[in-house]
Amino acid sequence: SFDTQALQQLDSAHFLHPFTDHAALRERGARVIVRGDGIYLWDSEGKKIIDGMAGLWCVNAGYGRASIADAVHAQMLQLPFYNSFFNTTNVPAVKLAALLAGLAPQNGPNAFQHVFFTGSGSEANDTIVRMVRRYWQLAGQPERQVIISRRNAYHGSTLAGASLGGMPGMHAQGGLPIPGIDHIGQPNYAEGGRGMSEAQFGLLAAGWLEAKILELGPENVAAFIGEPVQGAGGVIIPPSTYWPEVQRICDKYDILLVSDEVICGFGRLGTWFGCELMGFTPDLIAFAKGVTSGYVPLGGVLVGGRVAHQLIEKGGDFNHGFTYSGHPSACAAALENIRILQAERLVERVALETGPHLKARFASLVAHPLVGHAETCGLAAGLNLVRRKGATVHDCEPFDSAHAVGMLCRKHMFDNGVIMRAVGDRMIVAPPLSITTTQIDEMVERIQYCLDLTLEEVVG
Numbered sequence: 001s002f003d004t005q006a007l008q009q010l011d012s013a014h015f016l017h018p019f020t021d022h023a024a025l026r027e028r029g030a031r032v033i034v035r036g037d038g039i040y041l042w043d044s045e046g047k048k049i050i051d052g053m054a055g056l057w058c059v060n061a062g063y064g065r066a067s068i069a070d071a072v073h074a075q076m077l078q079l080p081f082y083n084s085f086f087n088t089t090n091v092p093a094v095k096l097a098a099l100l101a102g103l104a105p106q107n108g109p110n111a112f113q114h115v116f117f118t119g120s121g122s123e124a125n126d127t128i129v130r131m132v133r134r135y136w137q138l139a140g141q142p143e144r145q146v147i148i149s150r151r152n153a154y155h156g157s158t159l160a161g162a163s164l165g166g167m168p169g170m171h172a173q174g175g176l177p178i179p180g181i182d183h184i185g186q187p188n189y190a191e192g193g194r195g196m197s198e199a200q201f202g203l204l205a206a207g208w209l210e211a212k213i214l215e216l217g218p219e220n221v222a223a224f225i226g227e228p229v230q231g232a233g234g235v236i237i238p239p240s241t242y243w244p245e246v247q248r249i250c251d252k253y254d255i256l257l258v259s260d261e262v263i264c265g266f267g268r269l270g271t272w273f274g275c276e277l278m279g280f281t282p283d284l285i286a287f288a289k290g291v292t293s294g295y296v297p298l299g300g301v302l303v304g305g306r307v308a309h310q311l312i313e314k315g316g317d318f319n320h321g322f323t324y325s326g327h328p329s330a331c332a333a334a335l336e337n338i339r340i341l342q343a344e345r346l347v348e349r350v351a352l353e354t355g356p357h358l359k360a361r362f363a364s365l366v367a368h369p370l371v372g373h374a375e376t377c378g379l380a381a382g383l384n385l386v387r388r389k390g391a392t393v394h395d396c397e398p399f400d401s402a403h404a405v406g407m408l409c410r411k412h413m414f415d416n417g418v419i420m421r422a423v424g425d426r427m428i429v430a431p432p433l434s435i436t437t438t439q440i441d442e443m444v445e446r447i448q449y450c451l452d453l454t455l456e457e458v459v460g
């Protein structure tokens with residue numbers, strides 16, 4: 001058993017948490033999570049919770065996988081750590097690099113045959129910033145420096161990651177973005193698509209990229225980066241016309257295309273990588289999270305042939321890397337995690353079984369008086385809470401943001417044993433890929449109950 005109060009006091013006295021209002025935390029005390037199994041968590045008071053967010057969009061294989069712990073344990077006894085600098089390598093890193101090259105999207109002559117390992121998704125995106133600039137230097141166009149990203153994107157918390165990201169709350173806290181990074185709007189139909197079809201809006205939103213390239217001068221632009229489906233921004237699913245048009249524009253101006261697959265990679269959308277579902281073939285892919293199901297930290301960059309060729313054949317040293325690049329124990333976790341995803345066909349199940357089931361169940365929640373609309377893509381989904389429903393997404397009347405209805409709803413969820421994320425008044429789920437259809441039903445029933453509680457409070 002655990003002394004919750006003592007842990008909470010120590011926590012608030014010493015632990016500075018990421019993205020947390022510490023004054024509020026002190027009032028309530030942090031919830032102490034002590035155990036996980038499958039899609040369930042338990043807190044220090046013994047309460048069982050459905051983890052609708054797979055940790056932080058990462059525990060794809062679910063909690064409690066003893067075989068991942070065993071693989072890490074065995075590797076730690078054999079060789080817990082060695083670096084991969086200066087002509088050394090290790091067995092799990094070699095095996096994982098080869099496995100990832102085989103799993104990566106088919107990309108013709110630009111195939112992903114190489115991997116650069118990092119410790120996190122933020123480091124993967126920082127690596128990408130340095131890698132694309134180095135690429136253009138080697139390709140004889142060093143003035144190509146600017147990387148275009150999107151507002152409301154999340155690409156991490158390092159200086160480059162947070163700059164690439166377009167989160168106003170992060171930029172507002174000073175010094176961001178760093179030079180050489182520019183932003184365009186996000187392909188959010190609900191926000192910007194009034195009066196047009198989704199297909200038309202997708203082309204319009206991709207056109208913002210072309211306009212930005214022309215404004216900056218194509219000769220100054222190095223790359224465009226985006227998440228196939230924006231995660232932290234609120235599960236923003238772009239119209240099907242968006243990514244193919246972005247690809248066409250990047251090709252037209254010879255700009256590198258980067259897919260940030262930190263959330264979408266490793267099956268979240270029902271394909272191994274989100275770009276496969278969205279119909280584009282990037283030059284570089286950032287990954288992290290699901291590669292180890294979060295059991296130990298690991299990230300990296302899948303490098304397509306175009307960039308790899310320059311770095312390897314012409315580059316000499318790429319003066320970049322991390323102590324933990326190719327960490328053997330982390331790579332051992334990834335190898336076993338990917339074996340599980342394959343053996344249990346978890347990615348195919350998202351495409352054929354669990355994803356469609358979540359879609360149907362979320363669609364049925366639109367009957368609830370609070371829910372304006374629902375969207376899902378694989379096992380990522382969002383529900384919009386609205387003051388008044390409308391015939392289309394553009395006719396719904398939102399709540400005044402001062403009412404913080406999303407946060408209220410999230411609190412009810414948390415108190416009643418289901419974790420959802422609130423992005424404004426959009427409620428998000430992204431459960432472990434190991435979730436069953438029966439467990440999806442259980443989760444949706446709890447969500448429905450908490451929507452009722454929220455409604456009572458909003459009306460009352």
Ligand code: PLP
Pocket residue numbers: 120121122123125154155156157227231232260261262263288289299
């Ligand atoms: N990129 C995306 C799309 C993410 O969602 C995240 C984290 O949520 C990151 C990058 C940063 O990854 P990390 O937190 O591992 O640094």
